[in-house]
Amino acid sequence: MGDDREGGARYRPGRAVAYAVCGAVLLSGCASMPDSGDLRDVESTPRQDTGVRVFAMPPAEDAEPSEIMQGFLEALTSDDPEYDTARKYLTADAARTWRPERSATVLANGPSVVPDHQPAGREAADTLTYVLAGTRVATVDAQQAYAPADGAYRNRVHLAKDAKSGQWRIDSLPQGVVMGKTDFQRNYTSVSKYYFASHTTVRTTGEPVAVADPVFIRSKVDPVTQVVRSLLTGPTSWLGPVVRSSFPTGTALRKGVSGLAPDDRNNLTVPLNAKAARVGSDRCTEMATQLLFTLRNLTPTLESVELQGPGGRRLCDLNEEGAETAAWHASAQRPDNLYFLDGKHRLVRLPTGATGTGTSAVPVPGPLGRGERQLRSVAVSRDEHTVAGVDADGRNLYVASLEPDGSLGNPVVSSLGVNPEDRLTTPSWDAGGDLWVADRDPRDPKLLVMEQGVGKPVRVTVPELPGRIRDVRVAADGVRVALVVEKDGKQSLLIGRIARDEDSGERPAVVELRSAAPDLEQVTAMSWAGDSRLVAVGLEQGGVHQMRYVQVDGSTLDGPAPAALSGVKAIAASEDERVPLVAYSEDDGVVRLPAGAQWQKVDKDGTAPVYPG
Template identity: 50%
Template sequence: MPDSGDVQPVRGADTGDSQVRVYAVAPRENADPDEIVDGFLEAMTSDDPGFATARKYLTKKAAQSWKPEESITVLTTAPDREQADRNADPENQGRAFPLSGRKIATVDARHAYQPNSPTEYLQSIHVVQQPSANGKGKEWRIDGLPPGLVLGEADFLRNYRSVNKYYFASGEDQVVADPVYIRQRQDPVTRMDPVTQTVKALLEGPTNWLKPAVDSQFPSGTELKAGVTTLTTDDQSTLRVPLNHKADRAGGEACRRMAAQLLFTLGDLTSVRVEQVELLGSGGQSLCRLGKGQALEFAAVGNTDREEHPYFVDEHDKLMMLLVGDKQADAPVEVPGPFGKGTVPLRSVAVDRGETRAAGVGKSGRELFVSSITTEQDPLPPVLTSRAARPADRLSAPSWDGRGDLWVADRDPAAPQLWMVPDGTGHPVKVRTPWLGDDARIESLRVSADGVRIALVVTRGEHTTLQIGRIQRQTTGEEPVVSVLDLQPAAPRMESVTAVSWAGPSRLVVVGKEAGGVQQIRYLQTDGSTSATSVLPGLNGVTSVTAPHKDTAPVVADSGDDGIVRLAPGTNWRPVIKKGFSPVYPG
C-alpha cells in the first residue's frame, strides 16, 4: 500500500457482459411518446433480425429510410433521453426528445472503428401521431432520428467484437492486420454468422485508412456466392468458401495468397478452428487449397515457434539478454559484440526481429550505432548523428521493422526529423512527415513488424499523445521515398502517454494517464478501441514498457525504483533486475 501521495478518485466503468442478450419488445398499444423513444433506444441494442422490432417504433417512411448497418455512434454510456418540449412543434403536433452523451467513436460501413477524444453528443428523436393500425385512433411513432445505431460503449462491446482482416503490404509478401468490428452473434441485417461476416468484411477490402499501403489478392468485385450466410468447417477443420464468378479465373500463386489472407483472418476467431481453406468458384469447382502451416511464409514475423527474448541496458550501460522462463530463475546474459562488452556505452537500444543485430543510441544521445549481437566484432562508425545541443533533444530510442529497416527520430528543435536506415546499414533516408512542424516533437516510436504502421508518442504543447501513422514507400528514383501519413489517435482518452510497445499484429501496450486519473498500463487496438480486460495490474513510476509478439511471454517494464520487472500471463508484476533500463523485445 502507498504511504504517501494524494488520494485520487477513479471512476469505474460498466463494461457490460458479452453473454447477456437483449430481446426487443414491440410498442404496446396507446404507448405515450416517452415509451416510444425509450423502447426504440432499447431495441437498437438487440439482435432482432433486420431490427424488425425497432422499426415498429418508426413511421413507415422512417422505417424504410433508416439504415442501421451504415454507421454506429459509440457513446461512453447509453444516450440520455431528456423530456420533450411540448411546445417545440405546435404545427405538426409532434415532440422532439433531445438525446445527449459523450461521443467516443464511430464505426463506418466498412466496420472501421474511428475513435475521438470524448466530445459532446447532441441529437434528437422526433415523434408524431399517425393513424393506428386498426384505424380507430392515433398512435405515436418516430419520424426523425439520428443516422445508424447509437449505442453506449457497454452495449457496443456486448454486441460487437474486434477481428483482424489481413492484406498484403503493397509489393511485399508480408500480411498486415486491419482491425474491424463485427457482430458477436448473427448479424441482424445480413443474417450471417460471425465467420461469414468476417469473410465478407475481408472481401470488401481494406479500411479506408490502410488502403493506400496494402493490396488484396482477391479480384475486384469478389464476393461470397449469393445466399451464403453460414460457413462451417468439416471434420478435418477445412473451411470451404464459395465465391462468385469474379474469382473463377484465380489460380496458382494468386489463389494461394487469397487463401492465406483468409487463414490469417480466421485465425483470430476463437469460435472456429480452421486448419485449411479451400476456395470454390461460382460453379462449386475447387480453385485452390492452403493449410495453416503453408500460410506462415507470409507472416510478418517469421519462425513463430522461436522463443522471443527481452533485452535491457544494465547499470554499466551494456546490452544484456534476459531469460524469463516461468520456472527458471531470471538471469541476465551478456551478448557478444561491442554493446555487450561495454565498448559502446548505451542510452537506448533496439534488437532486430531475427535477434542477430542491435541498434543502440550512445550514452550522449548523439550517435546511432548498429552491431552484431551473435558474434564478436569491433565497433563500427555511427550510421546517424544528431547535432542537437541537449542530450534530451537528440536521438530517440530506435526501432526495427520486419523488413530489417531501422527507424529513429532526431528530436533536435532546430531540425526535427524522422529517419529510416535501409537494412540498418544503408544511407539514412529522410522520412516525409508533413505533420511534423514547429509545434510537434516525436518523443519515441515503435514500428510494426509488417513495416506498414508506426506508433508515435508525439508532444504538442503540453499534451503528449499516441498516434498511429501509415508508412508508404515509393521507389521511383535511385533513393526510396518513404512517408508517414494520416496520423490517427490510438489513445484518445489518455491525457498523456509515457511509453508504448507493439504487442501483436494490431495491439499495443500503452503507459499513460486519463484526465484526472493515475498512471495505468493497458492494451489498446491500433484503431484506438479497447476491451473490458485491457487494463494490466498497476505499477508505479513506469518509464518504458515492452511486449512480445505472442502473448505467451511476459510483458517487461522499467519501473524506476523497482528496476526491470516482468508480468507473465495470469500473474502479477515480479522484479527481475534491480538496476537497468530500456527493456525491449525484438522490434
C-alpha cells in the same frame, strides 16, 4: 447521460427478449417516458452470457410516443440481424430509407431523450419531436472502422400519428444507430482483418507481410459471415493506401450464403462468387491465408479453410501451418531472446523461455556485447542478427552485427541536441530490415529511416505532426508507426500510416495521424504488443500512472490490464502475446510479467529491455 442535459434522462435499454439454450426470458425494468417534463432513468440491459441473444419487442397497440421512442432505442441494442423489429417503430417510408449499418455512435452513457419544444395548434397533436443527446465517445463507420470521438451529440427524432390507424410511428430520424458505451461493448467485438503490405517483404525470405486491420462487428449476429464479408469488401480507408488484398476485385460470398461456421473438425468452407473462379494456386493460397489469419482471432480453434468457386468447385484449402509459410505474421514470430543493458551498459540477452531463476543474461556476441561503447538504448533486428545502439549520452547511433568477430564502425546518425533528453530516441526495426529513429533536437527535430540499417539516413516527412516526437516504434509490418508526441508539456500516443512511393523517389512520409490512447495525457513508455495492439504507460487527466493495452484504432480492449508496477521508465512486449511483458523500473531494474503471475525480477542493475523489433 442524465447530467448531459438538464431535465433529461439517459436512455438505457431495459426491455428485450433473450433467447438461450434453456428457453426464453423477458428482461424487464422498463420505465415510462412522458410526452413532456422530466424522464425517469431506464435500467440498462444486463450483460449477457456467451451464447445468449437479445431480441427487442415490437411496438404495442396504441403505444404512446414515449413508448415508441423507448422501444426503438431498445431495438438498436438487440441482436436482430437486419433490425427488422426496430423498423416496426418507423413509418413505411422511414423504414425504407433508414440505413442502420451506415454508422454507430457511441455515447458515454445511453442517450438522453427529451421532448423538443412543440408548436401549439392542431398539427402539434399529431406530431412530436424528441431530442437525443449525450457525450460522444466514438464512432464506427460504414466500413466498421472505430474512431475515438468527443464533443456533444444531439439529434432529433420526429414522430407522427397515422391518420388512419391512429398509431404513432417515427417518420424522421438520423441514419445509423446510437447507444451507450456499455451496450456497445455488449453488442460489438473487435476483430482484425488481414491484408498484405504493399511495399514490405521480409528481408531474409521475401515473404509478404500480413497487416492487421481492426474492425468492429456485431458479436452475436452471424459473426463469421460478417467478418468474411468485411474482409472481401477490402481494407478500411485509413489502411487501404498501403496494403493489398489477394482477392480479385468484386469477390464476394456466393449469393444467399450466410451462417458460416466451422464443421465438427474445425474446418471452414467459404463459397465464393465467379470473380474468384480463375485464380491461380499461389494467389488462392494467399486468399486462404488472409481468411485463416482473420478468422483465427475470432475462432481460435479453426484448423483450416477451403475456398470454393461456383458450383462448389474446390479452389484451394489451407491449414495453419501452410498459412504461416505463405506469409510473415508478426504475432506468430516468437523471439529467441530478451535483450537489455547490464550494469556496465553492455548489451546482454536472456533466452525468452528462461524462467529467470538461476538463469543469468550473457553479453551478446560482437562489439556492443564487449562494451566498446556504453549504451543508453538498443533495438535488435527482427532476425536477431543486427543491433542498433544509442550511446550513453544519446548523441550517436551505431549499427553492429551480432557476430563474434563483428566490429563497430562510425555512427550512422548523430544528434546536435544540447541536452541528452533532446537527442536520439530508442531506435526501432521493421520486418523489411529498415531502421527508424527520431532526433529530438528542438532546433531541428526529425524522424529518420535507414534502409537495411546501413543506408543513408532519409528524413521522413510528417505533415500533420502536432508537436515534437519523443519516442518512436515502427510496426513489424512496416506500414504503421507509433509515436509519442509532446506538445505543451503533454505527451500523446499517435499512430501514423507510412506512405512510400518507390517509383517516384519521394521521401517516405507518416500521414493521417490518429490517437491510440485519447484519455492518456502523459505517455512515458510504449511498445507494440500484438498485430494491432500496444501496451502504454501513462497518466490519465487527474489520475495516476497506469499500464494498459490499447488498440491502434483507439478503442478500449476487454480484459485485465497488466499488474501495477511503480517507476516504469521503459516497457517491452512482443507481437507474440505468449511472450512475457518486460519493463524497466527505477525501483526494481528489469522485471517481467509471466502469464498468471506477478512481476518477477530479472536483473536489478539492468535497463532498457527490448524484444526484437
